[in-house]
Amino acid sequence: MSQLEDVADQDGWRCWVCDEPVDRDISVNDPRGASVDSRSVGSRSGKKAARDFAGAERLAHRGCNTKKGAVTPVIPWPADLVLMDPAPLLTVAERLDRKGGREVVVRCVDRADAKQVADWLVDRFSRLAPGLPVDASVDPGGGQFVVALTVARRR
Known part of the structure; x- marks a missing residue:
């Protein structure tokens, strides 16, 4: 089994950034295809939070992974929730x-x-x-x- 499949199985084939399902049949070159994000929490290497709660590798859509680059991504809140002043x-x-x-x-x-x-x-x-x-x-x-x-x- 490939590393991608191992990480995807661990994350239940859901993108950790947008929380949407990742289709295993879409090409990895497609923006909705699967990719492994090895810098999940951001660029603060060595920090306890980066090591412990996110793990070293997470599943992400190719587009979500590319868009966030090497910076901490903004995890979206659902549009259907009624809320004020949400924290990151x-x-x-x-x-x-x-x-x-x-x-x-x-x-x-x-x-x-x-x-x-x-x-x-x-x-x-x-x-x-x-x-x-x-x-x-x-x-x-x-x-x-x-x-x-x-x-x-x-x-």
């Missing part, structure tokens, strides 16, 4: 991995939107940072609802 997800993951604690990620107007965002964050982090299990909380504050992540206790 890789920054949140790196801080939680490095310091633990609680990280406020986003604000929402109502509790239902906040709950939907919290559920999405826990699901997204399970693929974005598989070695960093998180729990989400929704707390009222200032007429809005704050969604925060904490590192889940390892089972």
Whole structure:
């Protein structure tokens, strides 16, 4: 089995950057084709977060991998979520991995939107940072609802 297939199987054939499925039948030369990203978290080599939560190699679409180059990519938030002031997800993951604690990620107007965002964050982090299990909380504050992540206790 090739290195690409091993990494793709490990990541469930999903692009770690955009979280969309990667089609194994598309040519690796196509922008939607599979590629191995060996600099997943960014260029801060030697940092604990870069080694531990993202792993050395991740699956990415050729286009996502090329577009991000050797810089830290912007992990997109879904357009259908209603939110305000979202934090950059890789920054949140790196801080939680490095310091633990609680990280406020986003604000929402109502509790239902906040709950939907919290559920999405826990699901997204399970693929974005598989070695960093998180729990989400929704707390009222200032007429809005704050969604925060904490590192889940390892089972």
